Amino acid sequence: MRHIRFISLIATCLCIAASGLVALPAIAGSTEADVEAVTKEFQTYCAPCHGREGRGDGAVGAGLDARPADLTQITKHNGGTFPFEAVYAKVEGIDNMKAHRSSEMPVWGFWFVTQEVGDSTSLADAKPAEDRARRRILAIVTFLKTIQEK
Ligand code: HEC
Incomplete structure (x- = not known):
């Protein structure tokens, strides 16, 4: 028994x-709650420049020297495959920072980590904050994959 x-x-x-x-x-964004969360992230942080549907026609973007990209055309511009890692790197933006290259596209890797760390001054909070920031970027890039026009 x-x-x-x-x-x-x-x-x-x-x-x-x-x-x-x-x-x-x-x-990465397939439950309803995840889709809702990532859509909200996109509307909050990306739509001001890239537009509500990601077509590069946001109100803030209109005032920039460099036109924000049409995010629905990434796959088309890459020979029919979505370049996940390159898009991740672009959104994270750390490479641009290291190379001292300037872009009007914000460095989201830096911004999201700062946001996730919040007021904490404990070193122990740094790694989990970085992981949460990474997950947010992954979810956004996965979302971008779903809005590609063939
Ligand atoms: C302040 C305006 C601004 C905001 C906000 C912004 N971007 Fe951008 N983004 C740009 C500009 C300008 C470009 C084109 C120039 C460049 O590539 O650096 C761009 C380019 C890109 C590209 C490259 C597209 C391609 O075809 O190569 C991706 C991907 C991207 N943005 C994703 C995002 C995501 C995701 C967010 C939200 C988390 C976001 N952007 C928020 C201004 C912005």
Whole structure:
């Protein structure tokens, strides 16, 4: 009797572990709540320049020297495949900073980490904040992938 209970306990654990694995890709934006959250991020941080639908026609963008890109054309401009890593790097923007290159596109990697760290002065909070910032950028880039025109 006792080891039947033990076996069913193990089975439950395996089930939880497996469903955890299945749930992983959802982080990138496939549950309804995630889609809503990432859409909100886009409307808050990207739409002012890139426009509500990402077509490069935001009100703030109109006043810039460099025209914000039409974010629905990235795949088209890249021979039909969405260059996930390059887009991630562009949004994160750290490479631009290191190279002392200037761009009117904000450095979101820096901004999101700053936001996630908040008022904390503890070094222990730095890494988790960086991870949360990275997840936000990943979700945004995954979202951009979904708005590509073929
Ligand atoms: C202050 C205006 C501004 C905001 C806000 C802004 N961008 Fe940009 N973005 C630009 C400009 C200008 C360019 C074109 C020049 C360049 O590539 O640096 C650009 C280019 C890009 C590109 C490159 C597109 C391509 O075809 O190569 C991506 C990707 C991008 N932005 C994503 C985003 C995302 C995601 C957000 C929100 C988190 C965002 N941008 C917010 C101004 C902005």
